[in-house]
Amino acid sequence: MRIAIYGAGSLGTIVGAYLSKGNQNVELIDVNQEHINTLNSSGATIVGTVNENVPVKAITPEEMSGSYDLVLLLTKQIFNKQVLENIKPYLSKNGVLLSLQNGVPEEAVSAIIGKDKVIGGSVEFGATWVKPGVSELTSAEPAFKANAFQIGELDGTITERVQKIKEVLDLVGGTKISTNLVGTKWSKLMINIAMSGTSAVFGCTYGDVLNNETALETAIRLADETIKVGHSIGVKFVKMGGLEIEKFNLNKDRSNLNEAAEYAKVAFQPQALLKASMLQDLEKGKKCEIDYINGVVSSKGKEVGISTPFNDLLVELVHKAEQEKSVPDFDTNIVYFNELIDKGI
Known part of the structure:
Protein backbone atom coordinates (compact mmCIF):
# COMPACT_ATOMS: atom_id res chain seq x y z
CA MET A 1 0.00 0.00 0.00
CA ARG A 2 1.39 3.38 -1.03
CA ILE A 3 0.39 6.07 1.48
CA ALA A 4 0.48 9.87 1.38
CA ILE A 5 0.11 12.15 4.37
CA TYR A 6 -1.12 15.37 2.83
CA GLY A 7 -0.49 18.13 5.33
CA ALA A 8 2.56 17.05 7.33
CA GLY A 9 2.24 19.65 10.08
CA SER A 10 2.23 18.96 13.81
CA LEU A 11 -0.08 15.94 13.57
CA GLY A 12 1.06 14.71 10.16
CA THR A 13 4.70 14.66 11.21
CA ILE A 14 3.90 12.35 14.11
CA VAL A 15 1.67 10.09 12.02
CA GLY A 16 4.31 9.93 9.28
CA ALA A 17 7.04 9.09 11.76
CA TYR A 18 5.18 6.14 13.27
CA LEU A 19 4.02 4.77 9.92
CA SER A 20 7.59 5.01 8.62
CA LYS A 21 8.82 3.30 11.78
CA GLY A 22 6.28 0.56 11.00
CA ASN A 23 7.91 0.06 7.57
CA GLN A 24 4.99 1.47 5.59
CA ASN A 25 5.55 2.96 2.13
CA VAL A 26 4.61 6.50 3.11
CA GLU A 27 5.38 10.01 1.86
CA LEU A 28 4.88 13.15 3.95
CA ILE A 29 3.61 15.99 1.76
CA ASP A 30 3.71 19.63 2.76
CA VAL A 31 4.15 23.08 1.21
CA ASN A 32 6.80 24.16 3.74
CA GLN A 33 10.06 23.61 1.87
CA GLU A 34 12.26 24.09 4.95
CA HIS A 35 10.20 21.49 6.81
CA ILE A 36 10.49 19.05 3.90
CA ASN A 37 14.25 19.56 3.68
CA THR A 38 14.69 18.98 7.42
CA LEU A 39 12.51 15.86 7.41
CA ASN A 40 14.59 14.39 4.59
CA SER A 41 17.97 15.31 6.04
CA SER A 42 17.35 14.78 9.77
CA GLY A 43 14.21 12.64 10.00
CA ALA A 44 10.95 13.37 11.83
CA THR A 45 11.61 14.28 15.44
CA ILE A 46 8.91 13.89 18.09
CA VAL A 47 9.37 15.55 21.46
CA GLY A 48 7.06 16.14 24.42
CA THR A 49 5.53 13.12 26.10
CA VAL A 50 7.72 10.82 23.94
CA ASN A 51 11.09 11.18 22.27
CA GLU A 52 11.53 9.70 18.80
CA ASN A 53 13.54 10.38 15.68
CA VAL A 54 12.56 8.43 12.57
CA PRO A 55 13.90 8.65 9.00
CA VAL A 56 11.07 9.63 6.61
CA LYS A 57 10.51 10.53 2.98
CA ALA A 58 9.02 13.98 2.43
CA ILE A 59 8.04 15.90 -0.70
CA THR A 60 6.17 19.04 -1.75
CA PRO A 61 2.83 18.79 -3.62
CA GLU A 62 4.65 19.69 -6.85
CA GLU A 63 6.80 16.57 -6.46
CA MET A 64 3.89 14.12 -6.28
CA SER A 65 3.95 11.36 -8.89
CA GLY A 66 2.32 8.02 -9.58
CA SER A 67 -0.71 7.04 -7.53
CA TYR A 68 -1.55 6.50 -3.87
CA ASP A 69 -3.73 3.80 -2.37
CA LEU A 70 -4.40 5.82 0.77
CA VAL A 71 -4.23 9.56 1.36
CA LEU A 72 -4.51 10.85 4.92
CA LEU A 73 -5.84 14.39 4.66
CA LEU A 74 -4.57 16.63 7.46
CA THR A 75 -4.64 20.08 5.87
CA LYS A 76 -6.94 22.86 7.07
CA GLN A 77 -10.41 23.14 5.54
CA ILE A 78 -9.79 26.69 4.37
CA PHE A 79 -7.56 25.24 1.63
CA ASN A 80 -9.82 22.32 0.66
CA LYS A 81 -10.83 23.25 -2.87
CA GLN A 82 -7.25 23.66 -4.10
CA VAL A 83 -5.91 20.74 -2.06
CA LEU A 84 -8.60 18.26 -3.11
CA GLU A 85 -8.31 19.14 -6.80
CA ASN A 86 -4.58 18.54 -6.48
CA ILE A 87 -4.99 15.16 -4.77
CA LYS A 88 -7.72 13.75 -7.02
CA PRO A 89 -5.50 12.76 -10.00
CA TYR A 90 -3.11 10.90 -7.73
CA LEU A 91 -5.62 8.53 -6.12
CA SER A 92 -5.34 5.01 -7.50
CA LYS A 93 -8.38 3.31 -9.07
CA ASN A 94 -9.41 1.81 -5.72
CA GLY A 95 -7.66 4.49 -3.68
CA VAL A 96 -9.19 5.98 -0.54
CA LEU A 97 -8.96 9.43 0.97
CA LEU A 98 -9.28 9.42 4.76
CA SER A 99 -10.33 12.85 5.95
CA LEU A 100 -8.80 13.52 9.36
CA GLN A 101 -9.60 17.21 9.29
CA ASN A 102 -11.24 19.10 12.11
CA GLY A 103 -14.93 19.88 11.79
CA VAL A 104 -17.35 17.99 9.57
CA PRO A 105 -15.93 18.29 6.02
CA GLU A 106 -16.94 14.89 4.60
CA GLU A 107 -19.84 16.09 2.45
CA ALA A 108 -17.74 18.80 0.81
CA VAL A 109 -14.77 16.44 0.39
CA SER A 110 -17.00 13.79 -1.22
CA ALA A 111 -18.37 16.34 -3.70
CA ILE A 112 -14.89 16.73 -5.18
CA ILE A 113 -13.22 13.34 -4.60
CA GLY A 114 -16.31 11.11 -4.98
CA LYS A 115 -18.31 9.58 -2.13
CA ASP A 116 -17.08 6.06 -2.89
CA LYS A 117 -13.47 7.14 -2.33
CA VAL A 118 -13.92 8.91 1.01
CA ILE A 119 -13.71 7.57 4.54
CA GLY A 120 -14.04 9.90 7.52
CA GLY A 121 -12.14 9.99 10.74
CA SER A 122 -11.01 12.01 13.71
CA VAL A 123 -7.66 12.46 15.43
CA GLU A 124 -7.87 12.07 19.19
CA PHE A 125 -4.38 13.13 20.22
CA GLY A 126 -2.82 16.57 20.41
CA ALA A 127 0.36 17.97 18.92
CA THR A 128 2.12 21.31 18.61
CA TRP A 129 4.44 22.48 15.86
CA VAL A 130 7.90 23.24 17.28
CA LYS A 131 10.07 23.98 14.25
CA PRO A 132 10.85 22.41 10.86
CA GLY A 133 11.19 18.67 11.31
CA VAL A 134 10.07 18.73 14.95
CA SER A 135 6.61 18.13 16.42
CA GLU A 136 5.62 17.97 20.09
CA LEU A 137 3.21 15.24 21.20
CA THR A 138 1.15 16.93 23.93
CA SER A 139 -1.14 14.02 24.84
CA ALA A 140 -0.01 11.64 27.55
CA GLU A 141 1.60 8.58 25.93
CA PRO A 142 -0.85 6.02 27.42
CA ALA A 143 -3.83 8.04 26.14
CA PHE A 144 -2.16 8.42 22.74
CA LYS A 145 -1.47 4.69 22.43
CA ALA A 146 -4.99 3.78 23.56
CA ASN A 147 -6.99 6.33 21.56
CA ALA A 148 -5.32 7.90 18.54
CA PHE A 149 -8.05 7.73 15.86
CA GLN A 150 -11.66 6.90 15.13
CA ILE A 151 -12.47 6.12 11.50
CA GLY A 152 -15.50 4.91 9.60
CA GLU A 153 -17.34 4.55 6.32
CA LEU A 154 -19.75 7.37 5.60
CA ASP A 155 -22.72 4.97 5.70
CA GLY A 156 -21.60 3.30 8.94
CA THR A 157 -20.83 -0.11 7.44
CA ILE A 158 -17.71 -2.06 8.45
CA THR A 159 -15.87 -2.89 5.24
CA GLU A 160 -12.68 -4.72 4.40
CA ARG A 161 -11.00 -1.48 3.36
CA VAL A 162 -11.75 0.32 6.63
CA GLN A 163 -10.42 -2.68 8.56
CA LYS A 164 -7.18 -2.57 6.52
CA ILE A 165 -6.81 1.15 7.22
CA LYS A 166 -7.33 0.49 10.92
CA GLU A 167 -4.46 -2.01 10.84
CA VAL A 168 -2.22 0.64 9.30
CA LEU A 169 -3.21 3.37 11.77
CA ASP A 170 -2.77 1.02 14.72
CA LEU A 171 0.97 1.43 14.03
CA VAL A 172 0.52 5.01 15.23
CA GLY A 173 -1.92 4.49 18.11
CA GLY A 174 -5.18 2.85 19.08
CA THR A 175 -7.70 3.08 16.23
CA LYS A 176 -11.41 2.37 16.55
CA ILE A 177 -13.91 1.80 13.74
CA SER A 178 -17.07 3.85 14.12
CA THR A 179 -20.46 2.76 12.80
CA ASN A 180 -21.81 6.24 13.58
CA LEU A 181 -19.43 8.53 11.71
CA VAL A 182 -21.66 11.59 12.04
CA GLY A 183 -21.74 11.08 15.79
Whole structure:
Protein backbone atom coordinates (compact mmCIF):
# COMPACT_ATOMS: atom_id res chain seq x y z
CA MET A 1 0.00 0.00 0.00
CA ARG A 2 1.39 3.38 -1.03
CA ILE A 3 0.39 6.07 1.48
CA ALA A 4 0.48 9.87 1.38
CA ILE A 5 0.11 12.15 4.37
CA TYR A 6 -1.12 15.37 2.83
CA GLY A 7 -0.49 18.13 5.33
CA ALA A 8 2.56 17.05 7.33
CA GLY A 9 2.24 19.65 10.08
CA SER A 10 2.23 18.96 13.81
CA LEU A 11 -0.08 15.94 13.57
CA GLY A 12 1.06 14.71 10.16
CA THR A 13 4.70 14.66 11.21
CA ILE A 14 3.90 12.35 14.11
CA VAL A 15 1.67 10.09 12.02
CA GLY A 16 4.31 9.93 9.28
CA ALA A 17 7.04 9.09 11.76
CA TYR A 18 5.18 6.14 13.27
CA LEU A 19 4.02 4.77 9.92
CA SER A 20 7.59 5.01 8.62
CA LYS A 21 8.82 3.30 11.78
CA GLY A 22 6.28 0.56 11.00
CA ASN A 23 7.91 0.06 7.57
CA GLN A 24 4.99 1.47 5.59
CA ASN A 25 5.55 2.96 2.13
CA VAL A 26 4.61 6.50 3.11
CA GLU A 27 5.38 10.01 1.86
CA LEU A 28 4.88 13.15 3.95
CA ILE A 29 3.61 15.99 1.76
CA ASP A 30 3.71 19.63 2.76
CA VAL A 31 4.15 23.08 1.21
CA ASN A 32 6.80 24.16 3.74
CA GLN A 33 10.06 23.61 1.87
CA GLU A 34 12.26 24.09 4.95
CA HIS A 35 10.20 21.49 6.81
CA ILE A 36 10.49 19.05 3.90
CA ASN A 37 14.25 19.56 3.68
CA THR A 38 14.69 18.98 7.42
CA LEU A 39 12.51 15.86 7.41
CA ASN A 40 14.59 14.39 4.59
CA SER A 41 17.97 15.31 6.04
CA SER A 42 17.35 14.78 9.77
CA GLY A 43 14.21 12.64 10.00
CA ALA A 44 10.95 13.37 11.83
CA THR A 45 11.61 14.28 15.44
CA ILE A 46 8.91 13.89 18.09
CA VAL A 47 9.37 15.55 21.46
CA GLY A 48 7.06 16.14 24.42
CA THR A 49 5.53 13.12 26.10
CA VAL A 50 7.72 10.82 23.94
CA ASN A 51 11.09 11.18 22.27
CA GLU A 52 11.53 9.70 18.80
CA ASN A 53 13.54 10.38 15.68
CA VAL A 54 12.56 8.43 12.57
CA PRO A 55 13.90 8.65 9.00
CA VAL A 56 11.07 9.63 6.61
CA LYS A 57 10.51 10.53 2.98
CA ALA A 58 9.02 13.98 2.43
CA ILE A 59 8.04 15.90 -0.70
CA THR A 60 6.17 19.04 -1.75
CA PRO A 61 2.83 18.79 -3.62
CA GLU A 62 4.65 19.69 -6.85
CA GLU A 63 6.80 16.57 -6.46
CA MET A 64 3.89 14.12 -6.28
CA SER A 65 3.95 11.36 -8.89
CA GLY A 66 2.32 8.02 -9.58
CA SER A 67 -0.71 7.04 -7.53
CA TYR A 68 -1.55 6.50 -3.87
CA ASP A 69 -3.73 3.80 -2.37
CA LEU A 70 -4.40 5.82 0.77
CA VAL A 71 -4.23 9.56 1.36
CA LEU A 72 -4.51 10.85 4.92
CA LEU A 73 -5.84 14.39 4.66
CA LEU A 74 -4.57 16.63 7.46
CA THR A 75 -4.64 20.08 5.87
CA LYS A 76 -6.94 22.86 7.07
CA GLN A 77 -10.41 23.14 5.54
CA ILE A 78 -9.79 26.69 4.37
CA PHE A 79 -7.56 25.24 1.63
CA ASN A 80 -9.82 22.32 0.66
CA LYS A 81 -10.83 23.25 -2.87
CA GLN A 82 -7.25 23.66 -4.10
CA VAL A 83 -5.91 20.74 -2.06
CA LEU A 84 -8.60 18.26 -3.11
CA GLU A 85 -8.31 19.14 -6.80
CA ASN A 86 -4.58 18.54 -6.48
CA ILE A 87 -4.99 15.16 -4.77
CA LYS A 88 -7.72 13.75 -7.02
CA PRO A 89 -5.50 12.76 -10.00
CA TYR A 90 -3.11 10.90 -7.73
CA LEU A 91 -5.62 8.53 -6.12
CA SER A 92 -5.34 5.01 -7.50
CA LYS A 93 -8.38 3.31 -9.07
CA ASN A 94 -9.41 1.81 -5.72
CA GLY A 95 -7.66 4.49 -3.68
CA VAL A 96 -9.19 5.98 -0.54
CA LEU A 97 -8.96 9.43 0.97
CA LEU A 98 -9.28 9.42 4.76
CA SER A 99 -10.33 12.85 5.95
CA LEU A 100 -8.80 13.52 9.36
CA GLN A 101 -9.60 17.21 9.29
CA ASN A 102 -11.24 19.10 12.11
CA GLY A 103 -14.93 19.88 11.79
CA VAL A 104 -17.35 17.99 9.57
CA PRO A 105 -15.93 18.29 6.02
CA GLU A 106 -16.94 14.89 4.60
CA GLU A 107 -19.84 16.09 2.45
CA ALA A 108 -17.74 18.80 0.81
CA VAL A 109 -14.77 16.44 0.39
CA SER A 110 -17.00 13.79 -1.22
CA ALA A 111 -18.37 16.34 -3.70
CA ILE A 112 -14.89 16.73 -5.18
CA ILE A 113 -13.22 13.34 -4.60
CA GLY A 114 -16.31 11.11 -4.98
CA LYS A 115 -18.31 9.58 -2.13
CA ASP A 116 -17.08 6.06 -2.89
CA LYS A 117 -13.47 7.14 -2.33
CA VAL A 118 -13.92 8.91 1.01
CA ILE A 119 -13.71 7.57 4.54
CA GLY A 120 -14.04 9.90 7.52
CA GLY A 121 -12.14 9.99 10.74
CA SER A 122 -11.01 12.01 13.71
CA VAL A 123 -7.66 12.46 15.43
CA GLU A 124 -7.87 12.07 19.19
CA PHE A 125 -4.38 13.13 20.22
CA GLY A 126 -2.82 16.57 20.41
CA ALA A 127 0.36 17.97 18.92
CA THR A 128 2.12 21.31 18.61
CA TRP A 129 4.44 22.48 15.86
CA VAL A 130 7.90 23.24 17.28
CA LYS A 131 10.07 23.98 14.25
CA PRO A 132 10.85 22.41 10.86
CA GLY A 133 11.19 18.67 11.31
CA VAL A 134 10.07 18.73 14.95
CA SER A 135 6.61 18.13 16.42
CA GLU A 136 5.62 17.97 20.09
CA LEU A 137 3.21 15.24 21.20
CA THR A 138 1.15 16.93 23.93
CA SER A 139 -1.14 14.02 24.84
CA ALA A 140 -0.01 11.64 27.55
CA GLU A 141 1.60 8.58 25.93
CA PRO A 142 -0.85 6.02 27.42
CA ALA A 143 -3.83 8.04 26.14
CA PHE A 144 -2.16 8.42 22.74
CA LYS A 145 -1.47 4.69 22.43
CA ALA A 146 -4.99 3.78 23.56
CA ASN A 147 -6.99 6.33 21.56
CA ALA A 148 -5.32 7.90 18.54
CA PHE A 149 -8.05 7.73 15.86
CA GLN A 150 -11.66 6.90 15.13
CA ILE A 151 -12.47 6.12 11.50
CA GLY A 152 -15.50 4.91 9.60
CA GLU A 153 -17.34 4.55 6.32
CA LEU A 154 -19.75 7.37 5.60
CA ASP A 155 -22.72 4.97 5.70
CA GLY A 156 -21.60 3.30 8.94
CA THR A 157 -20.83 -0.11 7.44
CA ILE A 158 -17.71 -2.06 8.45
CA THR A 159 -15.87 -2.89 5.24
CA GLU A 160 -12.68 -4.72 4.40
CA ARG A 161 -11.00 -1.48 3.36
CA VAL A 162 -11.75 0.32 6.63
CA GLN A 163 -10.42 -2.68 8.56
CA LYS A 164 -7.18 -2.57 6.52
CA ILE A 165 -6.81 1.15 7.22
CA LYS A 166 -7.33 0.49 10.92
CA GLU A 167 -4.46 -2.01 10.84
CA VAL A 168 -2.22 0.64 9.30
CA LEU A 169 -3.21 3.37 11.77
CA ASP A 170 -2.77 1.02 14.72
CA LEU A 171 0.97 1.43 14.03
CA VAL A 172 0.52 5.01 15.23
CA GLY A 173 -1.92 4.49 18.11
CA GLY A 174 -5.18 2.85 19.08
CA THR A 175 -7.70 3.08 16.23
CA LYS A 176 -11.41 2.37 16.55
CA ILE A 177 -13.91 1.80 13.74
CA SER A 178 -17.07 3.85 14.12
CA THR A 179 -20.46 2.76 12.80
CA ASN A 180 -21.81 6.24 13.58
CA LEU A 181 -19.43 8.53 11.71
CA VAL A 182 -21.66 11.59 12.04
CA GLY A 183 -21.74 11.08 15.79
CA THR A 184 -17.98 10.56 15.84
CA LYS A 185 -17.27 13.73 13.88
CA TRP A 186 -19.67 15.83 15.95
CA SER A 187 -18.19 14.43 19.16
CA LYS A 188 -14.70 15.48 18.01
CA LEU A 189 -16.17 18.79 16.85
CA MET A 190 -17.55 19.36 20.36
CA ILE A 191 -14.13 18.76 21.89
CA ASN A 192 -12.51 21.16 19.43
CA ILE A 193 -15.21 23.75 19.99
CA ALA A 194 -14.89 23.58 23.78
CA MET A 195 -11.13 23.26 24.19
CA SER A 196 -9.48 24.37 20.93
CA GLY A 197 -11.91 27.27 20.72
CA THR A 198 -11.10 28.49 24.23
CA SER A 199 -7.36 27.92 23.70
CA ALA A 200 -7.57 30.13 20.60
CA VAL A 201 -9.73 32.90 22.02
CA PHE A 202 -7.78 33.14 25.29
CA GLY A 203 -4.34 32.62 23.76
CA CYS A 204 -3.46 29.79 26.14
CA THR A 205 -3.04 26.05 26.66
CA TYR A 206 -5.81 23.62 27.57
CA GLY A 207 -4.37 23.53 31.07
CA ASP A 208 -4.79 27.29 31.44
CA VAL A 209 -8.47 26.90 30.51
CA LEU A 210 -8.97 24.13 33.06
CA ASN A 211 -7.36 26.22 35.80
CA ASN A 212 -9.54 29.32 35.35
CA GLU A 213 -13.15 29.27 36.53
CA THR A 214 -14.53 31.61 33.84
CA ALA A 215 -12.55 30.00 31.02
CA LEU A 216 -13.69 26.54 32.12
CA GLU A 217 -17.33 27.59 32.33
CA THR A 218 -16.95 29.10 28.85
CA ALA A 219 -15.69 25.75 27.55
CA ILE A 220 -18.64 23.93 29.14
CA ARG A 221 -21.14 26.42 27.73
CA LEU A 222 -19.59 26.08 24.26
CA ALA A 223 -19.90 22.30 24.54
CA ASP A 224 -23.51 22.55 25.73
CA GLU A 225 -24.48 24.73 22.75
CA THR A 226 -22.83 22.19 20.42
CA ILE A 227 -24.72 19.26 21.91
CA LYS A 228 -28.07 21.04 21.76
CA VAL A 229 -27.56 22.07 18.13
CA GLY A 230 -26.38 18.55 17.29
CA HIS A 231 -29.42 16.96 18.94
CA SER A 232 -31.69 19.26 16.94
CA ILE A 233 -30.39 17.80 13.66
CA GLY A 234 -30.41 14.19 14.85
CA VAL A 235 -26.79 13.73 15.90
CA LYS A 236 -26.16 10.87 18.31
CA PHE A 237 -22.95 11.74 20.13
CA VAL A 238 -20.49 8.95 20.94
CA LYS A 239 -17.87 8.32 23.59
CA MET A 240 -14.50 9.60 22.38
CA GLY A 241 -11.21 8.69 23.98
CA GLY A 242 -13.14 7.58 27.05
CA LEU A 243 -14.92 10.95 27.18
CA GLU A 244 -18.68 10.87 27.82
CA ILE A 245 -19.85 13.72 25.57
CA GLU A 246 -23.33 13.90 27.07
CA LYS A 247 -21.79 14.88 30.43
CA PHE A 248 -21.57 18.39 28.97
CA ASN A 249 -25.27 18.59 28.12
CA LEU A 250 -26.49 21.09 30.71
CA ASN A 251 -29.90 20.98 32.37
CA LYS A 252 -32.27 23.86 31.69
CA ASP A 253 -31.32 25.42 35.05
CA ARG A 254 -27.63 24.47 34.55
CA SER A 255 -27.67 22.71 37.91
CA ASN A 256 -25.12 20.18 36.58
CA LEU A 257 -22.61 22.86 35.49
CA ASN A 258 -20.22 22.23 38.39
CA GLU A 259 -20.39 18.48 37.81
CA ALA A 260 -19.55 19.00 34.13
CA ALA A 261 -16.68 21.31 35.03
CA GLU A 262 -15.17 18.80 37.46
CA TYR A 263 -15.51 16.07 34.84
CA ALA A 264 -13.74 18.29 32.27
CA LYS A 265 -10.81 18.92 34.64
CA VAL A 266 -10.15 15.20 34.88
CA ALA A 267 -10.97 14.29 31.27
CA PHE A 268 -8.79 16.95 29.63
CA GLN A 269 -5.87 16.91 32.06
CA PRO A 270 -3.85 14.55 29.80
CA GLN A 271 -4.01 17.30 27.14
CA ALA A 272 -3.13 20.13 29.54
CA LEU A 273 0.01 21.04 27.56
CA LEU A 274 -1.85 21.31 24.27
CA LYS A 275 -2.08 24.61 22.46
CA ALA A 276 -4.79 24.64 19.77
CA SER A 277 -3.66 24.62 16.15
CA MET A 278 -5.96 27.62 15.64
CA LEU A 279 -3.93 29.54 18.21
CA GLN A 280 -0.72 28.44 16.52
CA ASP A 281 -2.09 29.90 13.28
CA LEU A 282 -2.97 33.20 14.98
CA GLU A 283 0.54 33.36 16.44
CA LYS A 284 1.87 33.12 12.88
CA GLY A 285 -0.50 35.87 11.67
CA LYS A 286 -2.53 33.37 9.61
CA LYS A 287 -6.25 32.79 9.22
CA CYS A 288 -7.45 29.81 11.23
CA GLU A 289 -10.30 27.30 10.94
CA ILE A 290 -12.69 29.04 13.33
CA ASP A 291 -15.51 29.15 10.75
CA TYR A 292 -15.24 25.36 10.33
CA ILE A 293 -15.24 24.68 14.07
CA ASN A 294 -17.11 27.07 16.38
CA GLY A 295 -18.60 28.74 13.32
CA VAL A 296 -20.40 25.50 12.42
CA VAL A 297 -22.45 25.67 15.62
CA SER A 298 -23.17 29.37 15.18
CA SER A 299 -24.46 28.89 11.63
CA LYS A 300 -26.37 25.67 12.36
CA GLY A 301 -27.86 27.26 15.45
CA LYS A 302 -29.29 30.06 13.36
CA GLU A 303 -30.75 27.52 10.91
CA VAL A 304 -32.55 25.55 13.63
CA GLY A 305 -33.45 28.45 15.91
CA ILE A 306 -31.12 27.61 18.81
CA SER A 307 -29.26 30.45 20.52
CA THR A 308 -25.46 30.06 20.60
CA PRO A 309 -24.15 33.24 22.31
CA PHE A 310 -20.87 31.74 23.56
CA ASN A 311 -19.88 30.37 20.15
CA ASP A 312 -21.03 33.60 18.47
CA LEU A 313 -18.83 35.73 20.76
CA LEU A 314 -15.85 33.42 20.40
CA VAL A 315 -16.03 33.50 16.59
CA GLU A 316 -16.30 37.31 16.66
CA LEU A 317 -13.23 37.69 18.87
CA VAL A 318 -11.11 35.25 16.86
CA HIS A 319 -12.06 37.01 13.62
CA LYS A 320 -10.95 40.26 15.26
CA ALA A 321 -7.56 38.71 16.05
CA GLU A 322 -7.27 37.46 12.46
CA GLN A 323 -8.01 40.91 11.04
CA GLU A 324 -5.55 42.61 13.39
CA LYS A 325 -2.98 39.81 12.97
CA SER A 326 -2.74 39.72 16.74
CA VAL A 327 -2.69 37.00 19.39
CA PRO A 328 -5.71 37.04 21.74
CA ASP A 329 -4.93 38.22 25.26
CA PHE A 330 -6.28 36.08 28.10
CA ASP A 331 -7.00 38.92 30.53
CA THR A 332 -8.73 41.01 27.87
CA ASN A 333 -11.00 38.35 26.38
CA ILE A 334 -11.92 36.67 29.65
CA VAL A 335 -13.78 39.88 30.58
CA TYR A 336 -16.16 39.54 27.61
CA PHE A 337 -17.12 35.99 28.57
CA ASN A 338 -17.42 36.89 32.23
CA GLU A 339 -19.91 39.61 31.24
CA LEU A 340 -21.89 37.04 29.22
CA ILE A 341 -21.97 34.69 32.20
CA ASP A 342 -23.01 37.51 34.58
CA LYS A 343 -25.96 38.33 32.33
CA GLY A 344 -27.30 34.84 33.06
CA ILE A 345 -27.65 34.01 29.37
